[in-house]
Amino acid sequence: MAVAAVATVAVAGSTAAIVVAPGALAAAPKPATWNETAYRGHVEVIRDKGRQADRSVLTGKVFVDRNRDSVSDPQERGLGGVLVSNGRDVVTTDSHGRYRLPAFDNMTVFITQPSGYQVPVDESNVAQFHYNHLPEGSPDLxxxxxxxxxxLPAEVNFPVVKSRLTQSQEQHCVIAGDLQTYDKEEVGYARKGAINDLAGRTDYQGCGTLFIGDVVGDDLSLYPDVKELTSLTNGPARFLPGNHDLDFDATTPEHSFDTFRAQLAPAYYSYDIGNVHVVALNTVRYPCTPDLDNADGLRPTCDDPVNQPRYNGRLDENQLAWLERDLAKVDDNKLVVIASHVGLLNFADEGSPIHQVDQVREVHELVKGRKAVAVAGHSHSIENMKTGDLVKGWRDLFGIKGLPFPHITAGAISGDWYSGSLTEDGYPVAVGRDGGRPGVLTLDIKGNSFKERYTVTGQSDQVQTQLGINSPTYREWYVARQAWNRTRDGAAPQLADPHVVTRADLNGRTWITTNFWMGSTGSTVKVSIDGARAQHAVRTQQLRGEDQLVGPEWSDPHAAAQQLVNGGSLADRTMHLWRFQLPTDLAPGAHRAVVTATDSYGRQFTDVLDFQVVEQR
Incomplete structure (x- = not known):
């Protein structure tokens, strides 16, 4: 009979015993072979074929690059049925792999990688599948x-090679939120943290990693450093833009992501993996303007784009037209993954019209009837929102009556912007605004079905919960410390040992809290005290249309106790917190709470919290 192992894990300044399923502590996988097998190359741009190109039409082909030299040799066949776009129109290659597209200045031409084939990657593993056309170049940026x-070139040809990795019906797609490095020191934190984890994984070679915006933190000169990081990963790296990837000196939205486009990827595009169609959107419009973004009066920050430029969560008309045409060519049985930086909707900013997407209902309508999931970053929170979930802000702002398909906010590699003390591995704890910890999301896909999992940086996938004690003593300290942080008058209030509970605490309502990062509607949390029968904990946010519950009573005490002292965000609300009220008659002495969290797929995770009851402090 296999015996479960108990691993002691350092969790943001505390120690928790994690009960790990048999086999979970197995040896690391064999070294990856991605670097030896990756298809490296580039898009073929033919400037002159002895004739003047028609400047109103771009032609070229998608070809199978058998010798992997990125050159369309006469004996290499064209590949039919591949989607090619100029960011507005979408065409399909003919049986010889050829395409014709309307051409215009400032367009990005790209292909949708077909399942069973792989576009080339460069030496940094960045996928190569697009060509920018801007005859005079960007304005001075x-x-x-x-x-x-x-x-306009005579031809732009897109090489691909056959790939069993991308053909497989089983895929593991890494969704990496908010790398957001502001300087080289933070690049080092990312390297020691999540990138080191990805370097040790080999399960995502087909789908690769999609970095969903805020790739850097305003300093676009760090893009080469980011590509040095992606060179350490084991699969194609793709990117979409966030509000910290902007050319802030651009005066019109048409050029606000020119450096991103030059260095990393189109502003929006799609690709196929297995039975999955991934759509990478640009949901950041900068500078936003009063005519388009504030026509309803809800976004007054958009009223002065010249003197006070700001951004808004919005798709432009070309992108919406492209999205409709792109999806119209996708088989109905494929899973559609809609990826963006600013989420279509999220919980953390549910009342903000800027930090969600204006055309969320139009996007929902375009995906209607399909199997779909939306993934996003931006809010530095972890949110697993299921079909039917609803909060007040979505209804009030957008008329949403419930999510038509799951929406997931993927957390952040940077966590709470690399804040807090350093771990022994050399990167910050960076506990987020929802009490979540830095990490990456993975969509584990079979056919057109998926299961989501969140991997905390530096931890096993078994680490899915964070326990705390929310007592009257803690809540009183929370209020006092928050007030002191504003004034800094006198000595700072000190929190007593949070794992010591008095009789007065029990009589005043004390809860064991469980922050279950991927917890969602359909998840359960049970608590057993000292081996007694396990009882259900209660989720604080039911997502049945209510407003956010905010304050010390609804906070994650383990996270907030660090944040109020060390600075950064404050975990005073979260959609994935469960509470279990401790009995008032617990005897003085040592006690143990065993917490079993079960996700919506039936996967169980067990965590342990030891605490002590005393008559008085």
Whole structure:
């Protein structure tokens, strides 16, 4: 009979015993072979074929690059049925792999990688599947933007190779939120943390990693450093833009992501893996303007784009037209993954019209009837929102009556912007605004079905919960410390040992709290005290249309106790917190709470919290 192991894990300044399923502590997988097998290459741009190109039409082909030299040799066949787009129109290659697209200045031409084939990656593992056309180049931008491309090429040809990895019906897609490095020191934190974890994983070679915006923190000169990080990963790296990837000196939205486009990827695009169609959207409009973004009066920060430029969560008309045309060419049985930086909707900012997407209902309508999931970053929170979930802000702002399909906010590699003390591995604890910890989301896909999992940086996938004690003593300290933080008058209030509970605490309502990061509607949490029969804990946010519950009573005490002292965000609300009220008649002495969290798929995670009851402090 296999015996479960008990691993002691350091959790943000405390120690918890995690009961790990048999086999979970097995040896690490064999070294990855991605670097030896990756298809490295580039898009083929043919400038002159002895004729003047028609400047109103771009032509070219998608070809199977048998010798992997990125050159369309005569003997290499074209690949039919591949989607090619200029960011507005979408066409399909003919049986010879050829396409024709309307051409215009400042367009990005890209293909949708077909399942069973792989586009090339560069030496940094960044996927190569697009060509920017901007004849005169970007306006004068601090970080360079796009260099002049000159006249329209005679042809732009897109190489691919056959791939069993991308053909497989089983995929593991890493969704990486908010890398958001502001300087080289933070690049080092990312390298020691989540990137080191990804370097040790080999399960995502087909789907790769999608970095969903805020790749850097305003300093676009760090893109080469980011590509050095992706060179350490084991699969294609793709990116979509966030509000900290902007060319802030661009005066119009048409050029606000020129440096991102030049260095990393199109502003929006799609690709296929297995039976999955991934759509990477640009949901950041900068500078936002009063005519489009504040026509309803809800976004007054958009009223002065010249003197006070701001951004808004919005899709432009070209992108919406592209999305409709792209999805119209996708088989109905595919799983559609809609990825963005600013989420279509989220819980943390549920009352904000800026930090959600204006056209959320239009996107929902375009995906209607399909199997779909939306993934996003931006809010530095972890949110697993299921079909039917609803909060007040979504209904009030957008008329949403319940989510038509799951929406997941993927957390952040940077966590709470690399704040807090350093771990022994050299990266910050960075506990987030919802009490979540830095990490990455993975969509584990079979066919057109998926299961989501969140991997905390530096931890096993078995680490899914964070326990705390919310007592009157803690709540009184919370209020006092918050007030002191504003004034800094006198000595700072000190929190007594949070794992010591007095008789007065029990009589005043004390809860064992469980922050279950991927917890959602359909999840359960049970608590057993000292081996007694386990009883259900209660989820604080039911997501049945209520407003956010905010304050010390609804906080994650383990996270907030650190944040109020060390600075950063404050975990005073979360959609994935469960509470279990301790009995008032617990005897003085040592006690143990065994907490079993079960997700919506039936996967169980067990955590242990030891505490002590005393008559008085």
């Amino acid at each position: 601090r970080y360079g933007g796009i260099a002049p491309t000159g006249p």
